[in-house]
Amino acid sequence: xxxxxxxxxxxxxxxxxxxxGASGMLKCDYCGKEHTPESIExxxxxxxxxxxxxxxxxxxxxxxxxxxxHHDADYSxxxxxxxxxxxxxxxxxxxxxxxxxxxxxxxxxxCPYCGNPSVIPGQFHGILRPDYILxxxxxxxxxxxxxxxxxxxxxxxxxxxxxxxxxxxxKGIYVPFWLFDGRAVADIHYRATRxxxxxxxxxxxxxxxYFDVRRAGSVSFTRIPADGSQKMPDDLMDSIEPxxxxxxxxxxxxxxxxxxxxxxxVGDRESFERARKRGTHSAEQIIDSTVTxxxxxxxxxxxxxxxxxxxxxxxxxxxxxxxxWNGNNYIFAMNGQTGKFIGDLPVSKGRYFAWxxxxxxxxxxxxxxxxR
Amino acid sequence: xxxxLVTAILTVLMLLLLVPSKVLADTGDSxxxxxxxDVAEILSDGQRQDLESTAEKISSQYGCGVYIVTLDDYxxxxxxxxxxxxxxxxxxxxQLGIGDSKSGILLLLSMADRDYxxxxxxxxxxxxxxxxxxxxxASEFLDDFRExxxxxxxSDYLSCCGDLLDRADRGEPLDVVxxxxxxxxxxxxxxxxxxxxxxxxxxxxxxxxxxxKPVSRQTGADEYIVPGGINLSLKRDVFLNRSVTRTLIRHExxxxxxxxMGGTTVNSAGFSGHSGKF
Numbered sequence: 251x252x253x254x255x256x257x258x259x260x261x262x263x264x265x266x267x268x269x270x271g272a273s274g275m276l277k278c279d280y281c282g283k284e285h286t287p288e289s290i291e292x293x294x295x296x297x298x299x300x301x302x303x304x305x306x307x308x309x310x311x312x313x314x315x316x317x318x319x320h321h322d323a324d325y326s327x328x329x330x331x332x333x334x335x336x337x338x339x340x341x342x343x344x345x346x347x348x349x350x351x352x353x354x355x356x357x358x359x360x361c362p363y364c365g366n367p368s369v370i371p372g373q374f375h376g377i378l379r380p381d382y383i384l385x386x387x388x389x390x391x392x393x394x395x396x397x398x399x400x401x402x403x404x405x406x407x408x409x410x411x412x413x414x415x416x417x418x419x420x421k422g423i424y425v426p427f428w429l430f431d432g433r434a435v436a437d438i439h440y441r442a443t444r445x446x447x448x449x450x451x452x453x454x455x456x457x458x459x460y461f462d463v464r465r466a467g468s469v470s471f472t473r474i475p476a477d478g479s480q481k482m483p484d485d486l487m488d489s490i491e492p493x494x495x496x497x498x499x500x501x502x503x504x505x506x507x508x509x510x511x512x513x514x515x516v517g518d519r520e521s522f523e524r525a526r527k528r529g530t531h532s533a534e535q536i537i538d539s540t541v542t543x544x545x546x547x548x549x550x551x552x553x554x555x556x557x558x559x560x561x562x563x564x565x566x567x568x569x570x571x572x573x574x575w576n577g578n579n580y581i582f583a584m585n586g587q588t589g590k591f592i593g594d595l596p597v598s599k600g601r602y603f604a605w606x607x608x609x610x611x612x613x614x615x616x617x618x619x620x621x622r
Numbered sequence: 623x624x625x626x627l628v629t630a631i632l633t634v635l636m637l638l639l640l641v642p643s644k645v646l647a648d649t650g651d652s653x654x655x656x657x658x659x660d661v662a663e664i665l666s667d668g669q670r671q672d673l674e675s676t677a678e679k680i681s682s683q684y685g686c687g688v689y690i691v692t693l694d695d696y697x698x699x700x701x702x703x704x705x706x707x708x709x710x711x712x713x714x715x716x717q718l719g720i721g722d723s724k725s726g727i728l729l730l731l732s733m734a735d736r737d738y739x740x741x742x743x744x745x746x747x748x749x750x751x752x753x754x755x756x757x758x759x760a761s762e763f764l765d766d767f768r769e770x771x772x773x774x775x776x777s778d779y780l781s782c783c784g785d786l787l788d789r790a791d792r793g794e795p796l797d798v799v800x801x802x803x804x805x806x807x808x809x810x811x812x813x814x815x816x817x818x819x820x821x822x823x824x825x826x827x828x829x830x831x832x833x834x835k836p837v838s839r840q841t842g843a844d845e846y847i848v849p850g851g852i853n854l855s856l857k858r859d860v861f862l863n864r865s866v867t868r869t870l871i872r873h874e875x876x877x878x879x880x881x882x883m884g885g886t887t888v889n890s891a892g893f894s895g896h897s898g899k900f
Contacts, residue, residue, distance in 0.1 A: 609827070
């Protein structure tokens with residue numbers, strides 16, 4: 251049986267609502283009315299509870315059916331089995347009744363038939379419910395203009411790429427992130443030297459003092475982010491940091507209409523490894539920087555541990571853009587809160603060698619004149 | 623001043639007595655009839671004659687006297703002057719040099735304390751033997767003299783003097799500022815002209831390329847440090863031991879030799895050069 255999907259509809263005209271990042275309101279494109287997320291959440295509170303309960307019941311029913319050795323008679327068992335085997339789930343659009351096939355981590359999407367934004371509240375049940383959500387502040391238009399701006403000043407970018415490539419897809423996605431609070435504890439031993447030279451008569455006297463240096467301390471971190479989505483490239487997600495976490499809001503699905511959302515499929519334990527490496531690296535550098543006043547310093551023994559103190563689960567706003575050129579896909583990401591835009595671009599070999607020649611030729615001419 | 627003059631005259635007289643008669647030869651308009659005088663007898667007859675012949679050939683070819691004198695101890699002739707002053711007095715007293723400007727270069731060795739002095743005089747010598755050129759000459763013979771290889775050292779001295787006079791003859795005296803690049807051979811110049819710009823442009827293009835691939839994993843978490851969250855609990859610096867090394871500073875250059883600004887430094891007496899130990 252398809253799970254429950256919720257549309258946030260305008261209480262006045264029942265048209266679908268869309269979250270507008272710039273105003274922080276849910277907008278009705280049909281009647282033009284705006285509603286705060288809190289008011290809509292309150293309005294839909296009962297429906298949400300029902301949807302979440304339905305999702306729980308559906309999971310329990312499926313488990314019971316599986317234990318009893320039979321499936322729901324309303325649907326072809328093969329069809330359901332195939333979809334689940336492929337890691338997909340089937341939902342029903344409450345607006346037009348079409349069946350939405352999404353992967354198991356999808357938490358918000360839009361109906362491909364009627365275009366209505368839909369939220370799947372059951373995905374956020376129990377431990378899957380995020381602690382926080384950072385609402386989108388920047389719109390789709392902002393992301394498109396940021397992409398055009400991003401091309402500017404890239405001297406090795408082929409003009410054909412910026413002229414000919416077309417945006418294949420642009421999606422605003424709430425990406426699941428783990429936020430780790432923790433403390434790195436370091437104890438590092440160093441061997442250091444201090445060298446002094448002075449002239450005494452006809453002799454240069456060089457004095458080298460050797461020191462055993464030890465530093466110990468701790469560095470506390472708050473909310474080191476690590477994305478919990480296998481679909482999102484880790485380096486791309488790292489590159490759009492930082493987010494301003496002072497704007498985090500307690501989770502509410504009222505911020506989600508109009509955007510896509512995933513639930514995590516990489517657990518906190520696995521994600522913490524990334525945060526641990528970053529924390530210990532920073533702690534090492536900070537402790538190293540306290541060893542000053544020496545001519546040379548080299549570490550002889552290092553003990554750096556990162557302890558996790560608190561873990562939060564948050565959905566953070568990311569605009570994902572993809573283009574295709576010369577048979578290759580290029581993916582870009584924009585921080586939906588700060589607008590930081592990042593993505594690898596193709597290097598034009600022609601431009602590369604043209605620039606090499608343009609730099610080398612006048613330099614060679616200048617050297618030829620100087621060495622004549 | 624009077625004392626110096628008397629000393630110089632005495633020196634000349636004594637040297638004339640000491641100089642073996644077999645080395646006396648016609649040396650053009652120089653007041654001293656030899657180019658190589660081995661009073662300290664550190665060369666064999668054959669070696670001395672060979673050097674004499676080379677020195678004579680160079681001197682007559684370029685119109686600039688090239689002289690070698692060895693003494694047991696210059697203080698036997700002048701106990702008050704230093705080596706450089708003694709070499710200048712010697713040059714003047716023997717009226718060394720060729721032509722109206724009395725151009726020449728003299729390498730004088732005093733074996734007792736292993737002193738040497740290199741002096742040049744006259745416009746032609748000053749043009750050919752710049753301060754830098756003199757240091758190049760000294761570096762040619764000093765390594766041989768330190769090994770007591772006297773003939774090899776003098777041969778290198780004469781050969782280097784010949785090269786420098788030849789360069790000066792072509793209007794390209796060896797000097798630190800203007801002539802270093804011209805010492806490069808054409809192959810090396812071509813390599814520099816092509817290689818250096820290529821290298822610079824390669825690095826510039828690689829930097830541009832890096833700008834095209836900015837996506838990378840974060841390695842640190844500095845932005846997430848809690849304000850006031852850095853706590854240094856132990857800071858210990860323990861002195862272990864000390865080592866002391868002493869290096870003797872060489873004083874090869876003394877006298878009127880100039881720095882590295884190029885050209886030739888000439889003192890008020892019209893001499894250029896320097897003295898030192900080998």
